[in-house]
Amino acid sequence: MTYVVTDSCVRCKFMDCVEVCPVDCFYEGENMLVINPDECIDCGVCEPECPAEAIQPDSADNIERWVEINRQYAALWPNINRKGEEPTDAREWLGVKNKFEQHFSKSPGKGS
Template sequence: MTYVVTDKCIRCKFMDCVAVCPVDCFYEGENMLVINPDECIDCGVCEPECPAAAIVADTDPTAARWLELNDRLSRVWPNIAEKKEPPEDAEAWMDVDGKFETAFSEAPGGA
């Protein structure tokens, strides 16, 4: 089992999860994070730390779509091991629906 980041992270990118991850399995895109499923040790400490509730176990019914995305993008985005400041408008994006279709970017982060 692993954990995955869902579309709720898009444009929020709070990174509280990064601060608690013991194995540094998070990868940074321009406007969201993903988890490398091969590196995640299923400890679960990241899930309750996410203010946007964007992290779910891969056994969650909503996880299947996000498992492939997390796996694929964690292989091309840079690893992130330290928490950074979230975007200035992160809180405004927390409850927005349809973010994947309207705001997702495959560009890597780390700037």
């Protein structure tokens, strides 16, 4: 089992999860984080740290798409191992549904 980041992270990107990850398996996009499912050790410490509740186990319903999205972008984006600054409008996007299709950016973040 592994954990993955889902749609709720888009435009929020709070990064509290990055601080607690013991294996540095987070990767940073311009407006979203992903977890490399091949590096995640399934410890689960990141899940409760996410204010957007964007981190889900791969055993959740209808999660297969997110496993592949996380795997794809973890291979393209830079690794991040410490919390950066959240977007200035992150709180405004908290709780907005179905953000991926219209607001997701394929561009990489800065990394750490």
